Amino acid sequence: MPDGGERSRHLTEALGGRAGAPLSDEDRLEGERVRDLIQAVAACYNTLVSRETGTSRSLDLVARRSFYDGEFRRRAAMTAAERAEVIRSYPELLARLRAEIDR
Numbered sequence: 001m002p003d004g005g006e007r008s009r010h011l012t013e014a015l016g017g018r019a020g021a022p023l024s025d026e027d028r029l030e031g032e033r034v035r036d037l038i039q040a041v042a043a044c045y046n047t048l049v050s051r052e053t054g055t056s057r058s059l060d061l062v063a064r065r066s067f068y069d070g071e072f073r074r075r076a077a078m079t080a081a082e083r084a085e086v087i088r089s090y091p092e093l094l095a096r097l098r099a100e101i102d103r
Helices: 004-014 025-051 055-075 079-101
Strands: none
Touching: 004 025, 025 079
């Protein structure tokens, strides 16, 4: 029977990953911020889609929501520059979307 370390190594390889060091607190917090921002933007688009009655506007909103759903799914694979862009630009986008929802 293989020892625990060998078993873990094989499991990691079987899942297609590589063993790595745990994230630092700073990296973990950045990842949580990115996750929260993307999730909030997608939720705003979801709200706008549910309220929209016009077909063309609704299709545009659904496409945007789909984009942010995709961003949410790939957030763990984002580069540092992509994460920085989310943190830099999404708060303004989120404010605009929330203002549109409140109208």
